[in-house]
Amino acid sequence: MAELKYAEAVRAALAAEMQADEDVLIMGEEVGALGGVFTTTKDLIEQFGPERVIDTPISESGFVGWSIGLAAEGFRPVVEIMFSDFVLLALDQIINLGAKVRFMSNGQFNVPLVIRMPGGGGTNHGPQHSQSLESIFAQVPGLIVAMPATAADAYWMLRDSIRCDDPVIFIESKGLYFREKGEVDESEGPRGFGAxxxxxxxxxxxxxxxxxxxxxxxxxxxxxxxxxxxxxxxxxxxxxxxxxxxxxxxxxxxxxxxxxxxxxxxxxxxxxxxxxxxxxxxxxxxxxxxxxxxxxxxxxxxxxxxxxxxxxxxxxxxxxxxxxxx
Amino acid sequence: MSRAAEGRAGAGGAAATIDVDQALSLYRQMVLIRGVEVEIETLHKRGRMTGSFHSSMGQEACAAGVCAALRQSDIVTSNHRGHGHAVAKGIPIEGIFAELFGRSTGVSGGRGGSMHLHHRESGFLGENAIVAGGLPWAGGAAWARKKRGLTDVGVAFIGDGGFAQGVTHEVLLMARYWEAPLVIVCENNGLAHSMASERLFGEPGSITRIVEATGVRSEFVDGRDVIAVAETAAAMVEHARTVGPAFIECQVFRVKPHSLSDPDYRYREKDAGQAWLETHDPILALRRRLGEDQGEALDRIDAEVAEEVAAASAAAEAAPQTPVEAALENVYLTAELNKNG
Missing domain, CATH: 3.40.50.920 (Rossmann fold)
Structure with missing residues (x-):
């Protein structure tokens, strides 16, 4: 049991799943040496190496599609979109491929992929860095839309999402990263869906x-x-x-x-x-x-x-x- | 060995040659692709098939030549004009016909149709109805194989229209950065629907030069010449397997309109496709090159393929239509999520 800030809980969940399963990869802009602009991947590259903590170019559509390819081959990529607003560049790959490939292939492929992104306001980042886009994704068959409100949920919902066999849009509240904190019991076990x-x-x-x-x-x-x-x-x-x-x-x-x-x-x-x-x-x-x-x-x-x-x-x-x- | 196929230097100076058996195999693939496309068009015209259809007639040499360089475990993604790639990669053609007929025996369960053929077993990951949309999948999947210590390569077929998409540029850079075993094959058929690619990119070969500037190894090949395509593909696939990404611009010609319903006489000469076929048909070109002494073997292939196509089409059509429940299946793997609203 430890008291963690919301951002620390995200990082702890990533570290726990990286530890538990070698097929879990982290991809995104600045997730490596920089450790993520909101520190959610801090030091993970030192712990797990650049083969598993993968800095991408600023090519959201390209690297999200690339991660779908990895996921369909059995890896479990966790992709970070730096701000949820940037996910709009990758909507084709998410909606037209990731969400549908299981259906389109009649179950030949599934996509165990988590796309994490800081959404919402509260950090003075302005019109192209503060939107709340979850309603778009809730419209799309094939996706799961997760939105943790607490540190414990940031931890357990992320762990659950990484273990999920279907694509998860995981929207973190950037306004909560350093303001919200709470007890995270790492021995608790999966929490599952439900309010x-x-x-x-x-x-x-x-x-x-x-x-x-x-x-x-x-x-x-x-x-x-x-x-x-x-x-x-x-x-x-x-x-x-x-x-x-x-x-x-x-x-x-x-x-x-x-x-x-x-x-x-x-x-x-x-x-x-x-x-x-x-x-x-x-x-x-x-x-x-x-x-x-x-x-x-x-x-x-x-x-x-x-x-x-x-x-x-x-x-x-x-x-x-x-x-x-x- | 015929004179035609003898002693050619492979692309990049590799000493690849195509022997007569390989040439006959390429011929068979092209005839099979042509036979499938003609059969589909006929079935549409008779009202026995529904859905969209983008014929690859005239482009057979690219699909056949490139896929001849691949192993079954190598992977392919394709596009809306992908039947030829699917056939060449080895999807059983009955499964293709069944998919287009909307039968549950179709490779995708009869729910995707012409632009959504998927067949994992033969390494055909899938077509994609979004132009260049399948490109990153091929890159990620090929890279996944490399990360697993395998030597498989990925091939992504796009068109000249696909080269105008931003994601193509993104994948080129990522493939180079991560040294992914990826071959991007750009079938430049001169028309992005109705837009002339020469106006957009310049003369054939210009796309090759644009890619060269990124540092990705790039070759231009005449897509009417299946032997040249096969040799170039062999060299580029080998490069991808051992070094890193490669790019092929294959100059082909779209014989048919963009799709069944496309009035192509509005943007090109009426019967342009038929006229091209009469002078440049890649199947007839190979027939001529193999010469008289192979005439009998080629005739036999023609007859066998015609029989194979007719039998597969009939068997596919006879299968039961996809049941209505199938519309709600296989959305999620997580069982509790298949609630379907």
Whole structure:
């Protein structure tokens, strides 16, 4: 048991799987001597050598496709995209090949590949380094979309993803790398798919993930302290597969649903959760489904401007208060 | 040994020669590819096949010549015009026909069709319907073999259109950087759909020179001459096996329109394909070079292949259609994820 920062947990998971399985490779820009721009591969090249910790040229489409080739041959590459925004350069290889090759080949090939990328804001990197793109990947059959919110999940979800036989889009919250920390029990064992209740409550079910989860908990705590609603905050962990059972169990208790995420609200995955609830949990709902996502503008680099765009704690509180008052 | 195939110097000065048996084998491959393509076109025209179809007629010498240099364990990725590569790499043609007929006996279970032939057993990783999309797969897979201590090479077939894709440039650089055992074969058929490649790259051979500038060994070869292709490919595959990546620009000609529904008379002379075939057909060229004394053997090959194609096509068509449940299968290997929304 050790207390690790989120970035350290990622690194520890990589080291553990590299140790456990010689077929695990790390590839990406600056993952070698530099150790990753967010330190998530620090010193791994010294430990595992340049044959397994592989610096790539700045050719996202090329090296992601290359890693699909390695994966289809039985290696387990873990590819780092320096900022999730850069993954857009590799979408052809991910969506047209990696996600589909098992289907297209009728099971002759599978792709045990993890594509890690720091997503979201919170680090003042501006419009082309701060987007939340998970909803794009959740649309694609063949992919898994993992989004850890805690250090323990960064560790275990990454280990689970590396052991997974299908391609995983693993989106780390760059805003959590050095701010979020927690106990990581390396003897615990795989956690599997499924959401978890991050903060129990009785009045409103708040579905969130990744960096926004912490803002939801902060807002819930503030509301509770002020005598407001008791919010149950659910950490989805995976956008796909979507664990609706955990949400349904919570809704049976609270009868109110809010979905809060960092991607742009329009066409964001929150709409999928809301549509599912409207269609299958109608009898449980005592109010409208509240949605809150980023406004439909690019992400500005200054913190006070960014917080005007992505859900701030204040806007989350206001959304939940309104829903409680319905 | 015929005069034609005797004593040729291989590309790069290697002393590769093609003997008469090898020449007959190349002839058989070309005739087989031609037979498969003609049969598919006929079936489409009779309404017995659906889906898209990009004929490789006229380009047979490239597929046959390059794949003759490969072992079964070597790997190939191809593109939307990939039937010839699939045949030459050794996919049983009944499995190809069955895939195009949409039968569960098809090499991809009858769900991918013409542009999605995959056959791991024969080293044919797959076609790819995105131009140059299969290139990085070949690079990564070939490099994987090298990392495992094997001596297999990867061959990626692209077209002149594929040379315009950014990922081609990326893979060239990565292959050089990592000394991957990869041969990129660029079939320059002069047309990227309707765009003349001479306007984009310059005269044939220009692509070769662009690649040379990257430091990757690069050769230009006349794709009408299957012997020349086979010799060049042998040298380049050997280079990839022992040194590092290589590139072949193979000048070919697209006899048919881009696809079945393509009105190519809008951008080139009507019947340009037929006219070319009459004067430059690589199959007839080899026939002439092998000479009269091989006439009987060649006729026998023609007859055998015609029979083989007819039998494979009929058997493929007779197989049951892919069942509807198959549309939902093999998305994930992780069993609990096959929920299919």
């Amino acid at each position: 978890r209740v991050a903060r129990p409550g009785t009045d409103i079910t708040v579905v969130s993930a990744a960096r926004m989860l912490h803002r939801c908990i902060e807002a819930a705590d503030a509301l509770a302290a002020a005598g407001g609603p008791s919010c149950e905050v659910i950490d989805l962990r995976y956008i796909w597969p979507l664990d609706t059972d955990t949400i349904a169990a919570s809704l049976a208790k609270t009868n109110k649903l809010a979905v809060i995420h960092e991607p742009v609200e329009f066409s964001g995955w929150g709409g999928e959760v809301a549509a599912w609830a409207a269609a299958s949990q109608f009898e449980q709902l005592d109010g409208p489904i509240a949605r809150l996502g980023a406004r439909r503008v690019p992400i500005p680099f200054q913190p006070h401007l960014e917080d005007e765009v992505v859900p701030s704690v204040a806007r989350i509180e206001a959304t939940l208060s309104d829903l409680h008052g319905y």
